[in-house]
Amino acid sequence: MPSDRYSKFIEALRQHHELYRQSIPLIASENLTSLAVRSMYLTDLGHRYAEGKVGKRFYQGCQYIDVIEDLAIQLTKEIFNAEHANVQPISGVTANIAAFFALTSPADKVVSLSVPCGGHISHDRFSAAGIRGLEVLHYPFDMERLNIDIDETRKLAEKERPKVLVLGSSLFLFPHPVKEIAEIAKEVDAKVIYDGSHVLGLIAGEQFQDPVKEGADVVTASTHKTFFGPQRAVILCRKELAKAIDNAVFPGVVSNHHLNTLAGYVIACMEMLEFGEAYAKQTVRNAKRLAEKLHELGFNVVGEQNGFTESHQVAVDVSEFGGGDPVAKMFERINIILNKNLLPWDDLTRTKNPSGIRIGVQEVTRLGMKEEEMEKLAEIMWDAVNSNKSEDRLKQEVAELKSEFNTIKYAFEETEAYTFFENFLSWPARKPAD
Numbered sequence: 005m006p007s008d009r010y011s012k013f014i015e016a017l018r019q020h021h022e023l024y025r026q027s028i029p030l031i032a033s034e035n036l037t038s039l040a041v042r043s044m045y046l047t048d049l050g051h052r053y054a055e056g057k058v059g060k061r062f063y064q065g066c067q068y069i070d071v072i073e074d075l076a077i078q079l080t081k082e083i084f085n086a087e088h089a090n091v092q093p094i095s096g097v098t099a100n101i102a103a104f105f106a107l108t109s110p111a112d113k114v115v116s117l118s119v120p121c122g123g124h125i126s127h128d129r130f131s132a133a134g135i136r137g138l139e140v141l142h143y144p145f146d147m148e149r150l151n152i153d154i155d156e157t158r159k160l161a162e163k164e165r166p167k168v169l170v171l172g173s174s175l176f177l178f179p180h181p182v183k184e185i186a187e188i189a190k191e192v193d194a195k196v197i198y199d200g201s202h203v204l205g206l207i208a209g210e211q212f213q214d215p216v217k218e219g220a221d222v223v224t225a226s227t228h229k230t231f232f233g234p235q236r237a238v239i240l241c242r243k244e245l246a247k248a249i250d251n252a253v254f255p256g257v258v259s260n261h262h263l264n265t266l267a268g269y270v271i272a273c274m275e276m277l278e279f280g281e282a283y284a285k286q287t288v289r290n291a292k293r294l295a296e297k298l299h300e301l302g303f304n305v306v307g308e309q310n311g312f313t314e315s316h317q318v319a320v321d322v323s324e325f326g327g328g329d330p331v332a333k334m335f336e337r338i339n340i341i342l343n344k345n346l347l348p349w350d351d352l353t354r355t356k357n358p359s360g361i362r363i364g365v366q367e368v369t370r371l372g373m374k375e376e377e378m379e380k381l382a383e384i385m386w387d388a389v390n391s392n393k394s395e396d397r398l399k400q401e402v403a404e405l406k407s408e409f410n411t412i413k414y415a416f417e418e419t420e421a422y423t424f425f426e427n428f429l430s431w432p433a434r435k436p437a438d
């Protein structure tokens with residue numbers, strides 16, 4: 005007999021998969037991987053170490069790992085037109101720590117977006133920038149355009165002489181002024197890091213700005229938000245910075261670099277080359293349609309004067325419904341999964357209950373949803389805050405809308421999205437005892 009602990013564990017796995025099958029997943033930093041990508045997690049590569057670079061490893065036994073990592077590097081350079089790519093960071097935060105390590109010394113100044121204005125925690129003093137001992141200054145932000153104020157940033161940079169200006173963000177509705185910030189950086193002898201974690205797949209599909217071309221010195225990005233990869237990251241840079249970046253990654257911040265998911269990343273790159281453009285186009289179209297419909301119905305969607313969004317994200321100010329915290333929890337009860345989010349006009353004291361929610365349509369787009377489904381989704385969301393339909397009924401409507409969309413599209417083979425491979429659990433014949 006399997007132990008209680010074991011049964012409880014298996015039951016949690018089973019229920020998790022069932023929950024996602026019935027839910028509409030709208031967390032903007034998440035996505036699905038194809039079965040081809042996932043199957044790589046089970047390879048022997050996940051047991052190995054390949055410290056060092058392709059062809060220059062510290063341990064024996066890496067000859068085929070070299071082939072795989074070299075492919076990952078070549079594909080990355082091709083997709084992003086980058087002079088150099090490092091594919092070893094195991095996450096976006098790791099990539100950012102490495103980039104700060106390469107480009108700064110402790111006590112240097114960096115400029116990044118504040119968290120309410122969209123900056124990621126790792127751009128700030130309480131995370132990666134703080135680990136490097138950096139003094140963090142925040143960009144002046146233009147609340148009308150919902151973007152960085154260039155003139156005020158130039159004044160700030162001339163006065164403070166930062167070493168790095170960080171672009172890219174977690175609430176990322178509109179492209180950032182990379183060209184203008186790169187000019188300012190040149191004037192004050194600073195470098196530009198563009199954190200493309202959220203929009204990497206949109207960049208690959210050529211539906212967002214191209215930070216490499218526009219002048220970022222270094223691009224860091226996780227590979228699993230709008231890109232098709234497993235949870236890891238890449239760093240792109242110019243040739244001159246290659247050595248500094250590579251050394252900052254290893255031996256700086258990784259030892260083993262999760263070779264099984266690196267193999268998954270290779271397949272994700274191939275999927276991007278084949279399906280990236282169509283996927284990115286539909287993703288942005290879906291975000292725009294969802295934003296417009298939510299606005300039409302009466303939600304206070306952020307960025308009306310700028311067309312709401314140019315990315316996979318939509319932000320809604322839900323202050324009138326009690327704030328982001330109760331609203332996100334209410335949506336969770338009807339299986340619409342999204343998160344509360346600080347908005348540019350919130351200060352950090354609002355962290356527990358900020359005025360906004362953030363919605364990402366990249367996962368439902370991977371599942372094949374189009375504009376029509378965005379309209380239905382908007383209607384359910386409006387009913388949830390503004391009608392007397394019961395939560396049970398709304399949950400049912402969510403399940404119905406989702407039921408036709410549980411297959412992963414934009415892949416070489418379309419497969420079930422939330423399969424829990426219970427057959428693997430025929431292992432072990434003898435179940436663990438308590």
Ligand SMILES: *Cc1c(COP(=O)(O)O)cnc(C)c1O
Binds near residue numbers: 095100174202226235
């Ligand atoms: C998600 C995110 C990260 C962190 O990526 P992880 O892979 O979760 O470590 C870094 N920067 C930005 C802008 C992000 O949105």
